[in-house]
Structures are given as C-alpha cells and as structure tokens.
Amino acid sequence: MKDQVIEYDVVIIGSGAGGGTVAKELADLCEKGFKVALLESGGEFKKTDNTREEVPMASRYYVDNGGVQTSSQDMTLAFAEAVGGSTTVYTGTSLEMEKHVIDKWNVEGITEEDLRPRYVKYRKENNVHLNPPEEINENNRLFFEACQNLGWKVDQFPVNTKNCQGLGTCNLGCAVHAKQGTNVVQIPMALSKGVKLITHCEVDRIDGHEVIARVKQKDHWNQLEVGVYRFKAKKIIVSAGAINSPAILMRSGFNHQALGRYFTCHPALIIAAEHENEIDNIEGHPKSYYCDEFLASKKFLLETCIYFPFTLSKSLCGFGKNVDEMIGNFHHLQMILALISDEPKDYNRVAIDDNGKPMVHYRFDEQNITSFVESIKASAKIFFASGAKRVHAPGMKDFFIYPEQIDQIDELIHEKYFKLGKVSISAAHLMGGCRMGTDQSNSVTNPWGKVHGTDHIYVADASLFPFASEVNPYLTIMAVSDRVAEGVKKELL
Amino acid sequence: VSIFTKGSKFRNLNEQAQEKVMNFFFDSPIGLFRKGFWGLNTLCKLGVYSQQSIYADIGYRLRPIKGVRESVENTSRKEANL
Secondary structure: OOOEEEEOOEEEEOOOHHHHHHHHHHOHHHHOOOOEEEEOOOEOOOHHHOOOOHHHHHHHHEHHHHOEEOOOOOOEEOOEOEOOHHHHOOOOEOOOOOHHHHHHHOOOOOOHHHHHHHHHHHHHHOOOEOOOHHHOOHHHHHHHHHHHHHOOOOEEOOEOEOOOOOOOOHHHOOOOOOEOOOOOOHHHHHHHOOOEEEOOEEEEEEEOOEEEEEEOOOEOOEOOOOEEEEEEOOEEEEOOHHHHHHHHHHHOOOOOOOOOOOOEOOOEEEEEEEOOOOOOOOOOOOOOEEEOOOHHHHOEEEEEOOOOHHHHHHHOOOOOHHHHHHHHOHHHEEEEEEEEOOOOOOOOEEEEOOOOOEEEEOOOOHHHHHHHHHHHHHHHHHHHHOOOOEEEOOOOOOOEEOHHHHHHHHHHOOHHHOOEOOEOOEEOOOEOOOOEOOOOOOOOEOOOOEEOOOOOEEEOOHHHOOOOOOOOOHHHHHHHHHHHHHHHHHHHO | OHHHHOOOOHHHOOHHHHHHHHHHHHOOOOHHHHHHHHHHHHHHHHHHHOOHHHHHHHOOOOOOOOHHHHHHHHHHHHHOOO
16 A cells, blocks of 8 residues: 655654754744644653653653663663653753853854854743752752862752652653653644644655654544655654664665764763761752863763662662662662763764664773763762762772772772673763764764755754763753754745 | 583572672673673662562652642552552
C-alpha cells in the first residue's frame, strides 16, 4: 500500500528545547494561513501520569530507561522521548553560556549581541528566577557553605520553576509540571495558535521535501492510524536531539564530513558522602548551586544534586556491604554531580548501524581522566568541609575516605585507580553532531542552522553546538533555535 | 567463574572468597571483565534498590503532593505498601 502523504508548510521533527521553541516561534505563521506540524516520537505525559517511582518513570520518559550505552560501554547517555523532549526531565537550571565560549564557537553572527537578547526572552518566558533561601535544602546549603569556606567560587542556579512543591524528583519528570519546559510553556503556546502536534510519530528519514515517519499509536493529539506517512513540507526542521538529528540526516543520505562528529556530552560522575546526622536532602529543588572554580583550569564543574536510590546505587563504585551501608543511610547523604567539560573530537561521534539505529562512539582522553580525578578530589574536599563523616570516592583505592585521611587525598584519589568500565559515568548534556559553521569541511549547517547544500532542511537543537556549552545547555538550545526559527520565518514570508 | 575458584562453585565459597572473585572482575586490568561485572552488578542493584518497598527502611521519602494529586498519590503508596 502506498504511504499516505500529508501536506504542511513546515514540519518540525522533535519537541524538546529546540523543536518546542521553533514551534512556538513559527506558530504566528498559522495565523497567516501556513500549516505547521510538530512531530514527536514520544507521548504526552500528564501530571497524573507521574507516580514518581524511579524505574517506571525512567522507563516512561527516557530512551532505554536513561541508560543508552556508548559503543565502548563505559558511559551511559540519558535523554527523553516525550512531548517536551528532555525538558521534561531536566532540573530547569538556566545558565547562559559565557562570552569566551561564544567566542570559541566562532560562528559568524553568533555573538553576545545576538544571543543575549534571546536568553533574556526565554528567561522571561520560562520564569527563570532564583529560589529564595527558605526553599534551599541542607544538601544544597552544605555545598554552598563549604565552597565559601574553601574560598572557591560558588553561585546559585537560576531555575525555571513555577509553583514548585519541592518534590525533588525533577529528573523523573515533574509530577506537578512546575518546571517550565517546552511541554508546559512553548508547546501549549504553539498549539493555541494552530500548530498541529502529532505524537508517537517516529521519523525515519527525509526524502526531498518529504519526511517519512511511522505513527506508532493513536492518542489525544494524534488521530492518524498506525502506519507510515510522508509529511510533505516546504521547510523541514530537524530538532530530534544530538543523537537522533545526525542519525535522521544520515538515514536521509547526507554525508557531510562533519555529520555526527564532534559530539560532546559533559560526562558526569555522581559523588556521595555520608553525614553523622540526618540531613534534609530529598525535599526541595535538587540543584541550587554550582562551583565553577575549576572550569577553566581543570575542566570540570561541580553541581549540587540528589538522585534516587537505584540511580545512586549504580553510581556507587562497589558492591555488597559498602553499598548497602551507604544507601541504607540515604537521609544522611550529601551528593555532588561532577561534570567534565569535554572538547569536541572528530572521533567522538554518532553513527548508524546497518538498521539505521544510532550508536555513539566516545573515547575518553587523558585530559578527561585527569578532570574526573581532580573533580573527585575537589568534591571530597567539599564534603569534608561540610562535616561529612566519610566520602565515597568512586573507583579509588578504598570505597570510603575518612576525615583523618584528608591530607592523603592526592594519594588516595589518583588516576592509577580510575578505570573505565568500573566507574559509572553518565551524561545528559548531549551536544554536537550537526555543528554550525561556514566551512563545509568541519560543519553540517550554516550559521542559521540550514544544512549545507540544501535550501529547505534545518537543524535546531544541541547538535548545532560546535563546542560544548560548558554549562547546562537548555537555555542556549532555545536561544540558538530561536535564531534558526527567525531565519526560517524570513525565508517563508 | 569456577576457573578462578580452583573448581569450586561460586555459591559454595565463603564470603571472603566470594568477594575476592568479585573483586577480580570488578577491578580487573581487562576492560571487558570490568564492564561485564558492571553490567551484572547494576542488574543486582536494580533488583534491590529500585523497589519502592525499601524506601522507608533506607530513609528515602517522597514528599506528599499538595492539592488534587493527593488521591493519586495515596493510591500509588497503597499499592507499594508504604
């Protein structure tokens, strides 16, 4: 049977920070008679769908339960598949890229003057603010005070919540939709103006002006019968994220030299310490502070965090009694997320297998390992400065380090103990693969997100990033996608 | 595994010997062994620490949701015997 063809003027693939932003920006076109479709491979989750159970919610929101493995099997990648994409599962921390990173991107037209007004726009639209002190829990406060005592630079995260109840389960999707992700803000705005949302619609490839996709199931937003469709459009915007956007372009036959390459992801470790007394760690926004004291010199960023029992257990590098003891004292635990700032390399890349399924090839280099080890040392110092009775330094000589050993930290936490495959490394800031630029030999799109060699296919998501953002990327994804939408709109009108 | 335990079955080893075998894989110089152990270890952790029934014992609490969600919350907590 011939695939059914449905005609639109614009088809957007993916509804996360990139696609949701583009959909909202192009929604005005609907009032001028244009037809805009937003295709999303996941479903829409209502507040009442969220039970806050760790594994069922990970299974519902994330691709492969949040544990997509790289080909070398020493890192897992977490990204969501839902209306709102990964904005459904982030913590809503809203940082802008520093000027030196914008300069490093070196993309024509992407300047502070261009990006800052877009940041301002989305900070306002998504209710970015600083939580008041009374809403900051002890897990966060201890980190802040310790950094201050150590004389290290520490700042509060602006967050994009509204009516937050401090449930502490942001990474399992918010059960009260307090995080102002695209599922809460931009997509409803787009739909109210006439954008058509088609859920459970998995895009295979682009063939000329047609997007070939399979509708997997019907729901409230999608009354199409299960089957394969060809969505024909004048303009196609690929916003499927840093893994699926390159994969869609590859399946569509594009073979730019840089396609899929220069993938970065801020590889991260969850590091935990135990206090003698119970601390208030679960309730409240999980991520209030960050320390970027060592970002420039040692290439890592430390953030406060709190994870759930299984996620934490996976990150504890060990088994048996030690892990039991630590998890058994969950309400005594303080946690830090250490993210390393990775440089784009052509060998770190997204590829597709014979079936068209994406696979990420990622190799850690010596600088990455040094950054990990230094981040563990710095975290241990923060924990001890917070009064922790023992610290778990993942992958090191001993499972626990005690306060009386603080002078031996350089010996106890050392690269000689850090072994890939033993330590749980995960990443959720997936970037690159369709990097912007003017040189076609090392970029996939032009500075407006248009794929080189085409006049109608664009990319609008984190895959455009030529270098890692060095901070939580969603606000930059929105700013860059806003710019892509501006370019598309100019061409259509 | 019995290759590494002089022919004994893993379950017949004492706790110390079992730990030694596990450490052999956990901290092996061979990456494949470490990754294999990581996978099995993670599955075991999934079996234990993902159970909502242990939350109370370990001190992990879910803050009740205010407002309309309370009835849903109560139902799921009841189902989990919390």
